[in-house]
Amino acid sequence: MNESKLDNHIYRYVCEVCGKVEYLSPKEAYEKGWDYPPFIGEYGIVSPRTCPYCDMMDTAWAALVLHGKNVRELSDKQKEAIIRIINEPGSIEVIN
Numbered sequence: 352m353n354e355s356k357l358d359n360h361i362y363r364y365v366c367e368v369c370g371k372v373e374y375l376s377p378k379e380a381y382e383k384g385w386d387y388p389p390f391i392g393e394y395g396i397v398s399p400r401t402c403p404y405c406d407m408m409d410t411a412w413a414a415l416v417l418h419g420k421n422v423r424e425l426s427d428k429q430k431e432a433i434i435r436i437i438n439e440p441g442s443i444e445v446i447n
């Protein structure tokens with residue numbers, strides 16, 4: 352098992368679609384249904400970052416990859432998501 356999956360630190364999970372925030376360990380987040388690394392995707396690589404209830408079709412990743420938009424065409428919220436993603440895991444770390 353990838354060592355980062357055993358990480359018990361608490362991270363700040365932000366849904367890029369609805370804005371929901373939860374403070375969880377990576378395993379707790381995965382079990383609740385969050386789409387976040389290290390279980391889904393990789394830190395620093397743009398892919399959906401969603402809560403258990405939101406659709407990946409509304410993410411920055413979908414806009415870029417599925418809808419062929421460029422970064423300038425994204426909403427401010429989507430741009431923020433990209434900045435947060437490329438700065439992971441530091442951007443979601445909580446001081447434990």
Ligand SMILES: [Zn+2]
Pocket residue numbers: 366367368369370371401402403404405
């Ligand atoms: Zn959501």
